[in-house]
Amino acid sequence: MEEKQDCQCDGDKGCNCESEKNGCNCDEEKAGCNCEDEKNDAHSGDSKKGIKKLTINNFSSVKNVIAIMSGKGGVGKSSVTSLLASGFRKRGFEVGVLDADLTGPSVPKMFGIKGMAKGNDFGILASESSTGIKVMSINLLVPREDDPVIWRGPILANTVKQFWTDVIWGDLDYLFVDLPPGTGDVPLTVMQSIPLDGLVIVTSPQELAVMIVNKAIKMAKQLDIPILGLIENMSSAVCPKCGEEFQLFGPGHSKEISDRFCIPFLGSMPVDPFLAKLCDHGKVEEYYHNLFINFIPDRFVGSRKNQDKSDNER
Amino acid sequence: MEEKQDCQCDGDKGCNCESEKNGCNCDEEKAGCNCEDEKNDAHSGDSKKGIKKLTINNFSSVKNVIAIMSGKGGVGKSSVTSLLASGFRKRGFEVGVLDADLTGPSVPKMFGIKGMAKGNDFGILASESSTGIKVMSINLLVPREDDPVIWRGPILANTVKQFWTDVIWGDLDYLFVDLPPGTGDVPLTVMQSIPLDGLVIVTSPQELAVMIVNKAIKMAKQLDIPILGLIENMSSAVCPKCGEEFQLFGPGHSKEISDRFCIPFLGSMPVDPFLAKLCDHGKVEEYYHNLFINFIPDRFVGSRKNQDKSDNER
Known part of the structure; x- marks a missing residue:
C-alpha cells in the first residue's frame, strides 16, 4: 500500500476526508471514502x-x-x-x-x-x-x-x-x-x-x-x-x-x-x-x-413532491 | 371482568402482585401474573x-x-x-x-x-x-x-x-x-x-x-x-x-x-x-x-457447576 506522508487515513472505511483532499491515495481510502458520494442526491x-x-x-x-x-x-x-x-x-x-x-x-x-x-x-x-x-x-x-x-x-x-x-x-x-x-x-x-x-x-x-x-x-x-x-x-x-x-x-x-x-x-x-x-x-x-x-437545510425543500409514484413497492 | 375493590391491577400482563396476594381475581391477572412463575428455577x-x-x-x-x-x-x-x-x-x-x-x-x-x-x-x-x-x-x-x-x-x-x-x-x-x-x-x-x-x-x-x-x-x-x-x-x-x-x-x-x-x-x-x-x-x-x-444473591452460587452437558445444542 502506497501512502503519502500527509495521509491521516488509518485504512478503515470512514477515512479522513482531509487526507483525500490532500492527495492521499492509499487503496483503502479510494475504496471506502464517501466524500464524493455524499454529494449525490438521495432523491x-x-x-x-x-x-x-x-x-x-x-x-x-x-x-x-x-x-x-x-x-x-x-x-x-x-x-x-x-x-x-x-x-x-x-x-x-x-x-x-x-x-x-x-x-x-x-x-x-x-x-x-x-x-x-x-x-x-x-x-x-x-x-x-x-x-x-x-x-x-x-x-x-x-x-x-x-x-x-x-x-x-x-x-x-x-x-x-x-x-x-x-x-x-x-x-x-x-x-x-x-x-x-x-x-x-x-x-x-x-x-x-x-x-x-x-x-x-x-x-x-x-x-x-x-x-x-x-x-x-x-x-x-x-x-x-x-x-x-x-x-x-x-x-x-x-x-x-x-x-x-x-x-x-x-x-x-x-x-x-x-x-x-x-x-x-x-x-x-x-x-x-x-x-x-x-x-x-x-x-x-x-x-x-x-x-x-x-438548523436549516433550506436547500432541500421541494424536490420530492412531484416524484413518480408508479413503482410503489409495498 | 370481575374485579375486587382492592385490586390495583390495570388488566395488563405485568399486574400488581400485591393485588393478587390480596385476592384479585380479574381474568387478565390470572392469565398474566408471574408471581408464582418467578419462584421457578431457571436452572x-x-x-x-x-x-x-x-x-x-x-x-x-x-x-x-x-x-x-x-x-x-x-x-x-x-x-x-x-x-x-x-x-x-x-x-x-x-x-x-x-x-x-x-x-x-x-x-x-x-x-x-x-x-x-x-x-x-x-x-x-x-x-x-x-x-x-x-x-x-x-x-x-x-x-x-x-x-x-x-x-x-x-x-x-x-x-x-x-x-x-x-x-x-x-x-x-x-x-x-x-x-x-x-x-x-x-x-x-x-x-x-x-x-x-x-x-x-x-x-x-x-x-x-x-x-x-x-x-x-x-x-x-x-x-x-x-x-x-x-x-x-x-x-x-x-x-x-x-x-x-x-x-x-x-x-x-x-x-x-x-x-x-x-x-x-x-x-x-x-x-x-x-x-x-x-x-x-x-x-x-x-x-x-x-x-x-x-448486592448479593448469595443463595445462587453453586447450582449449575455440575450440570449435565450431554445435550449441548450448538
Missing part, C-alpha cells in the same frame, strides 16, 4: 447498494426525509428529533415524525399524544400533536403504552417500512425519522428502503459514546446517506443553587468527530431538567432552543 | 415457552448467569454491568462479562481490554481484564473498535448464542450479560436460549424511561425470567463548585416501579464524572460504590 430513489427505495402511498407527499441517529442509546435522539420537528413547525413548515424506535418508542409521550391511531380504507392515519405535527409510532398501535413489542428483526423492519408505505401522512415539508440505537435491522432498513435526504447524528461527550457514534457514522457512509450535521447533547449541566455550568461527562469530542468525518458541527445542548419535565408532560413543543430554529 | 434448562436452553461447552462452567437490562438506552446498563462484575470480583469470585450489545459494545473499553480475542482448536478464549475478569464482546472480534456491525437480527442472535456455546469461559461463579436496549432479537434470544438465573433492571428518573423500563419488565415476566432487583442510575448530580446535589431529570420513579411489579429496589446512583472518566480510560474496576459490593 434518485435507488440505493447504490442495489435495494430499491420504497415509494410512499398516493395520499402522502413528503418533500424531505431526515433521520436522527446516534448508535448509542440515551444520548437524546428522541429529544433532538422532537425539537427539530417543533422548530421546523414553528417556522411554518408541515412536519411529521416517524418513530422508528419500535422497542423503545418515546415520541408520542413527548408530544402528549394519547390513544390509538385511527385508520380508514386507504391506510393508517398519522396522529396529530397540539401544534399540528403528524406522528406515527408503534405506541399509537398498542393498547397500553408500556406493553412491550417482543419482535424479531424482520418483523420490526417490515413495520417500519409500513410506517412509510401505509401511513397517510398528507403533504409534509419535512419528515423526521427517530432511529433506534445500534446499527441493526431497523437503521439498516430505514437507510436502505426509505429515500432519506440526510442524517443528523447525535452524540454525548463520553469517549465511549464517541466510539459508538463513529460506528453509526461509518454505517451511514457505507450506505451512502449524506450526514447533515452533528449535535452534542448532555454537554453540561447547570447547578440550580449557584448557577455554575459544569461538564457532566468530561470534555466533548464533537470537534474530533466532525473533523475526522467532515461533518458540520451544529451545536451542543446542556442537560436541562426543564426539557426533561416538558418531555415527561407531553409538552416538548413548548421548549425553545436556538439550535433547532436555526 | 432447569428448559424454557417454559418450549425453547430449549443452550448448554455451555465442555471447557466452561458457569454457576450463575445474571443479565442486566433496561429497555431504554443510555441509562448506564454497561456501567452497572461492569461495576457489578468488579464488585463481585473484589469479593473473590470468578467473574465474566458477556457483552450482548453487539451494535453498541462498551464493555472492553471500560475494562481497558485492547486487541482481538484469541482462539484455539476448541473455541474462542475470553479476554481478561487487569483484575482477572473474563470478557467477550464483538469489539474483541473486529479489527477496529469503531467498525460497525451492520447485521440483521438473526445473525446478531446467533452471535450471542455463540458467545455462550463457543467461548471458553473457564470456571466462573458469575457471568454478567450486558443486554442491548430494547426488547428485540438479542434480549429475546438471551432470555430464551441462555439459562439465566435472573435479571437486574436499570432505570433512570425520567418518566419516559419508566415507560420503556416497564416494557422490559413485562417482557421478562412474559418469558419467566426472575427479576433480582432494580437500580436507578443518574438520580442526581453534584455541583463541583458548591457541592449541591440536585436532580438532573426530576424525581425518581423507582418506588412506583418496584411496587407495581414487586421488584426489590437495590439502590440509586448519581451521575459521577469520575466514573465516566474511569470508564473512558478503561479503569472501571478502580471505582468503588457500596451498591455493587453489597
